[in-house]
Amino acid sequence: xxxxxxxxxxxxxxxxxxxxxxxxxxxxxxxxxxxxxxxxxxxxxxxxxxxxxxxxxxxxxxxxxxxxxxxxxxxxxxxxxxxxxxxxxxxxxxxxxxxxxxxxxxxxxxxxxxxxxxxxxxxxxxxxxxxxxxxxxxxxxxxxxxxxxxxxxxxxxxxxxxxxxxxxxxxxxxxxxxxxxxxxxxx
Numbered sequence: 001x002x003x004x005x006x007x008x009x010x011x012x013x014x015x016x017x018x019x020x021x022x023x024x025x026x027x028x029x030x031x032x033x034x035x036x037x038x039x040x041x042x043x044x045x046x047x048x049x050x051x052x053x054x055x056x057x058x059x060x061x062x063x064x065x066x067x068x069x070x071x072x073x074x075x076x077x078x079x080x081x082x083x084x085x086x087x088x089x090x091x092x093x094x095x096x097x098x099x100x101x102x103x104x105x106x107x108x109x110x111x112x113x114x115x116x117x118x119x120x121x122x123x124x125x126x127x128x129x130x131x132x133x134x135x136x137x138x139x140x141x142x143x144x145x146x147x148x149x150x151x152x153x154x155x156x157x158x159x160x161x162x163x164x165x166x167x168x169x170x171x172x173x174x175x176x177x178x179x180x181x182x183x184x185x186x187x
């Protein structure tokens with residue numbers, strides 16, 4: 001949900017970018033990679049969004065940028081959060097109520113309407129979802145193994161715990177659906 005500031009409204013994507021910049025200066029490319037390894041499991045803006053918000057954050061005074069020369073590559077812009085950006089991020093974290101998000105799950109919709117399709121096809125889709133969740137759980141476990149475990153990782157670890165529990169719930173659900181669809185098919 002957007003946070004009202006003195007001059008403008010920051011989007012959740014802008015706040016996510018500020019939060020990642022609070023962990024250290026980054027280029028747009030570095031931000032994209034950091035998102036993939038962290039918040040991308042639950043908040044994944046498009047690459048174009050990341051590059052679009054950076055100049056607006058600078059213009060608003062929430063971030064600063066500097067050009068860094070590179071050998072054999074074009075120069076890059078590196079961004080860092082400002083004190084004003086940290087204050088806006090803090091306000092967003094502390095004051096913005098979590099807005100409910102509409103649940104849009106095409107797999108559940110297909111299963112709800114499953115009487116009009118092949119049970120075997122639905123089983124394949126449920127199994128594919130289970131594989132995705134097993135992969136997610138493995139990725140989160142690998143991140144936990146590589147994490148330093150210090151105070152810098154405490155809050156990210158809490159989000160990984162959510163992700164792991166979510167994956168485990170979907171895996172259990174998929175097992176139940178597979179049993180029930182299998183039993184129905186045998187009738």
